[in-house]
Amino acid sequence: MNNSKSGKLRKTLTVTLAATMALGLLSGCNGSKAASEKEEKVLRIGMMYGSSDDSWFRQQYTDIFEYTNPNIKIELVTAIDNNQYRYSDGSEPYEQPDQLESMKKIMTGSNPVDVVVTDTGTLKQLIEENLVKPLDPMIQEDKFDTSDFVPAVIDGLKDLGGGTLYGLAPSFSSSALYYNKQLFTDAGVEPPTDKSTWDDIFNKARLVAKGEGKDRVFGFSFNRYRGQDPFWDMQYTYMSGLQLKTFDDKAETMTVNSPQWIKVWETISKLAKDKIMPDNSSYDPNEPWTPLSDDLFLSGKVAMTIDGSHYINELADANNNAAKIKNFKPVDWDVVTMPVHPEKPDVGGNINLSNTFSINNNAPNAEAAWQFIKFVNGEEFAKLKSRSNTYEMVSRKSYIQPKQGLSYNIQAFYSLKPFPPTNAKTDKLMMEKPGLYSVTTVGRIYFQQVMENKKTPEEALKEWAEKGNKMLQEIKLNPKTQFQEDGTPFVPEEATKG
Numbered sequence: 001m002n003n004s005k006s007g008k009l010r011k012t013l014t015v016t017l018a019a020t021m022a023l024g025l026l027s028g029c030n031g032s033k034a035a036s037e038k039e040e041k042v043l044r045i046g047m048m049y050g051s052s053d054d055s056w057f058r059q060q061y062t063d064i065f066e067y068t069n070p071n072i073k074i075e076l077v078t079a080i081d082n083n084q085y086r087y088s089d090g091s092e093p094y095e096q097p098d099q100l101e102s103m104k105k106i107m108t109g110s111n112p113v114d115v116v117v118t119d120t121g122t123l124k125q126l127i128e129e130n131l132v133k134p135l136d137p138m139i140q141e142d143k144f145d146t147s148d149f150v151p152a153v154i155d156g157l158k159d160l161g162g163g164t165l166y167g168l169a170p171s172f173s174s175s176a177l178y179y180n181k182q183l184f185t186d187a188g189v190e191p192p193t194d195k196s197t198w199d200d201i202f203n204k205a206r207l208v209a210k211g212e213g214k215d216r217v218f219g220f221s222f223n224r225y226r227g228q229d230p231f232w233d234m235q236y237t238y239m240s241g242l243q244l245k246t247f248d249d250k251a252e253t254m255t256v257n258s259p260q261w262i263k264v265w266e267t268i269s270k271l272a273k274d275k276i277m278p279d280n281s282s283y284d285p286n287e288p289w290t291p292l293s294d295d296l297f298l299s300g301k302v303a304m305t306i307d308g309s310h311y312i313n314e315l316a317d318a319n320n321n322a323a324k325i326k327n328f329k330p331v332d333w334d335v336v337t338m339p340v341h342p343e344k345p346d347v348g349g350n351i352n353l354s355n356t357f358s359i360n361n362n363a364p365n366a367e368a369a370w371q372f373i374k375f376v377n378g379e380e381f382a383k384l385k386s387r388s389n390t391y392e393m394v395s396r397k398s399y400i401q402p403k404q405g406l407s408y409n410i411q412a413f414y415s416l417k418p419f420p421p422t423n424a425k426t427d428k429l430m431m432e433k434p435g436l437y438s439v440t441t442v443g444r445i446y447f448q449q450v451m452e453n454k455k456t457p458e459e460a461l462k463e464w465a466e467k468g469n470k471m472l473q474e475i476k477l478n479p480k481t482q483f484q485e486d487g488t489p490f491v492p493e494e495a496t497k498g
Contacts, residue, residue, distance in 0.1 A: 039071060040071055040073070041071060041072050041073070041365055041368050042072075042073050042074075042075060042365070043072050043073070043074050043075070043114050043115065043365055043368045043369065043372060044074075044075045044076075044077055044111070044112075044113040044114050044115070044365075045062070045074060045075070045076050045077065045113060045114065045115040045117060045372075046077045046078075046079060046103065046106045046107065046113030046115065046116050046117065046360070047076065047077070047078050047079065047117045047118070048078070048079050048080060048099060048102070048103060048117070048118050048119070048122060049078060049079070049080050049082055050076065050078030050080075050081065050082065051078070051081060051082045054076045057076060058074075058076070061376050062074045062076075064381075064384075065372055065375050065376070068375075069371070069375075072368055072371075072372075074372075077106050077113050078106075079099070079102035079103045079105065079106050080097050080099070080102050097431075098428075098431045098432070099122055099427075099431065100122060100125050100126075100427075100428060100431075103116070103118065103122060103126070104129075104131065107126075107131055107360045107361075107362060108362060112360055112362040112363065112364065113360055113363070114359065114360055114363040114364065114365045114366065114368065114369040115357060115358070115359060115360070115363075115369045115372060115373065116132060116167075116357070116358045116359070116360055117355055117356070117357055117358075118355075118356060118358075119353065119354055119355075119356065120156070120157075120160060120353050120356060121427055123160055123166065123167050123356050123358060124160045125427070125428070126166075126358070127160055127161050127166050130361065131360070131361055132166045132167070132358040132359060132360060132361060133166070133358070133359040133360070133361055133363070133366065134161070134164050134165065134166055135165045135166060135167070135168065135358075135359070135370075135373070136164055136165055138370050138374075139165065142370075142374065144374055144378075145379075146165075146168075148379070148396045148397060148398050149395050149396060149397070150172070150395055150396075150397050150400070150414045151414075151417075152172075152349050152351050152414050152415070152416065152417050152418055153169055153172050153351065153353065153395045153414070154395075155417065156351065156353065156417065156418045157169065157353070157356065159420065166358055167356035167357055167358035168356065168357055168373055168377040168395075169353040169355060169356045169357070169377075169395055170355070170357070170376045170377045170381060170382065170385070170394065170395055171355070171385065171390075171392040171393060171394050171395055172351050172352060172353050172354075172392060172393060172395055172414075173308055173309070173310075173351070173352045173354065173391055173392045173393070174308065174309060174349055174350060174351045174352070174393065174413040174414060175306050175307060175308050175309075175338060175349075175350040175413075176306070176307075176309070176335040176336065176337060176338060176409075176412040176413050177192060177196075177201070177304055177305070177306055177335060177336050177337065177338055177339060177412070178297060178304065178305050178306070178307055178311065178315075178333055178334075178335050179191055179192055179303060179304045179333065179334060179335070179336070180297070180300065180302075180303050180304070180331060180332070180333055181332040181333060181334060182331075182332050183208055183217065183300070183303040184204075184208060184303065187207055187208040187210070189204055189207045189208050190204075191204075191334070191336075192204060192304065192336050193336055194336045194337045194409070194411075194412060194415060195337055195340055195345060195346075195415075195416070196336065196337075196339055196340070197339060197340055197341065197342055197345075198238065198339040198340070198341060200339070201220060201304065201339045202219075202220065202267070202271060202276070204219065204220075204304070205218075205219025205220035205271070205276050205277065205303065205304060206219055206274075206276055207219070208303040208304075209275065209276050209303070214287070216275060216301070217300065217301055217302065217303065218275065218276060218277055218278050218296065218301060218302045218303070219276045219277070219302070219303050219304065220271070220276060220277050220302065220303065220304045220305070221277050221278050221296055221297075221302045221304070221305045221306075222234075222237050222238070222277070222305075222306055223305060223306060223307065224295050224296050224297040224298070224302070224305045224307055224311070225294055225295070225296065226278070226293070226294050226296060227280055228277075228278050228279060228280065229279075229280060229444075230268055230269070230271075230272045230277070230279050230447070230451070231443070231444045231447045231448070232444070234264065234265075234268045234447075235440070237306065237350075238264070238268065239264060240348075240350075240419050241340065241341045241343075241344055241347060241348050241419065242260065242264070242341060242343075243419075244258075244260055244261060244264070246439060246440050246443070246468070247436070247439060247468065247472060249423070249425065249426065251429055251433060251436055251472060251475065251476075252472055252476060253469065253472065254439075254464070254465040254466075254468040254469050254472065256443070256461050256464055256465050256468070257461050257462050257464075257465040258461075261457075261461050262457050262458050262461060265447065265450060265457035265460070265461060266457050269447070269450045269451055269457065272451060273451065273453075278296065278301075278302070279451065290325070290326065290327075290328075291325060292318065292325065292328060295314075297331070297333075298314070298315065298318050298328075298331060299328075300329070300331070306338065306350075308391060309391070309392075309393055309403075309413050310390070310391035310392075312403050312404070312406070312408070313403060313404070315331060315333060316403065316404045316406060318330075318331070319331060333408075334408050334409055335408055335409050335410075335412045335413070336409060336412050337349070337412045337415050337416050338350050338416060340416065346416060346417050347416060347417045347418075347419060348416045348417075348419070349413075349414065349415070349416035349417060349418045349419075350418070350419070351414070351416075351418035352418075353418075354392075357372075357373045357376060357377065358373075359373065377395070379396060379398075379399075382394040382395070382396040382398075382399045383399055385399075386399035386400065386401065393413060393414070397414070400414070432479055433475050433479045433480075433481075434480070434482055435471065435474070435475045435480075435481045435482045435483055436475065438471065438482065438483035438487065439468050439471050439472060439475075439483075439487075441485070442464070442467060442468070442471070442483070442485075442486070442487040443464050443468075445486070445487075446460040446461065446463055446464040446467075447460065467487050470487075471483060471487055474489055
């Protein structure tokens, strides 16, 4: 089919689908509502980040709504314009805009937005400052069914508001543990199961790892790519469930010199040094490149890895094209839930709600705002979006189906509860004091010393604590202080002249 015909077909299907959805919506309207809906309204939707190109968001959420609600015109408003970063010459250290204050500006004033689209961390702050409306009264009045939402999604949203819903999310992204069935069969080891502990997974990884040098097959990796960095994988994946802090809530004292931190560093560094999991040294730049060489799981170099639901498309595509890929054997795979820590056996879903939809407390068009939120979180919208092979999954579990006709444990992506969002005060602190990111980053230097057997985890963490405390003191004296890679304060060019 040529591009012209394909474009016409897509347009026809879109119009037909939109018309069908419109009929379904209109059939449920009573006379009084139909009359009021003829009035022209402008619905302003506020987003945290955006640019002059708003086509993606409109295609995803608003085009069909406007088609089915011709009396409502949608305007998109961004709190932080991404285009501003194009004009920086890099002479000054990057300073993160205050997300909460930026969002509050478009929610107040003479022309506030009606709908607020943001992530769970920011939504929690908006709830705490009483800036968004509770949705429960509208849900009850319209008998809007939320029972079909994935529990991990709806419960996670309720937790943000202490049991009250202040936002809904039509989709979510999530990760799970992929495993190679054949490698487990060859090793005579039982494959992993849902809600396995991290220690269980690491023990199985030791049993299935084999080979030497270029032929090494690793038992586990935090991600599927070559050239991994265990420090960051450990920070953002393994430690998320433990909720260990680098420094205290006031950002005045380091907290890494503790038995829990020592145990974590001992566990992860030993797995890397024993070649149970890959690290930077496992990357060989001279190795011939193939379409799959950077993917450790597809190339059969790792038995278990963590990735999102979108990875299923890549696995299916590679297996479907196996005959065209030199020296490639299709991977027989499945998934189980993310590993969990024994202290929280039901938490660890790595679920991300990147777009939550809420109503501004100052919304001039609160009724239209609820109409839009109800639409993008409704059953018809979920049915439509479930047909797309995107990186996200729809939040209504009735429409979550295995991709490309495959059979696998799809519930692994939404069986666990998500990690609670970070403390709102900590997020605000990180915005106000950008140098705090470097306090964490500098820890990589000390972890690398452990990897190179130059220091024990206890020695390295003690030195990190000492270095970090000095950096925290610098930040206390000047909140805008930023640092170089080694933890020394960054000095702007102007200060070095003269």
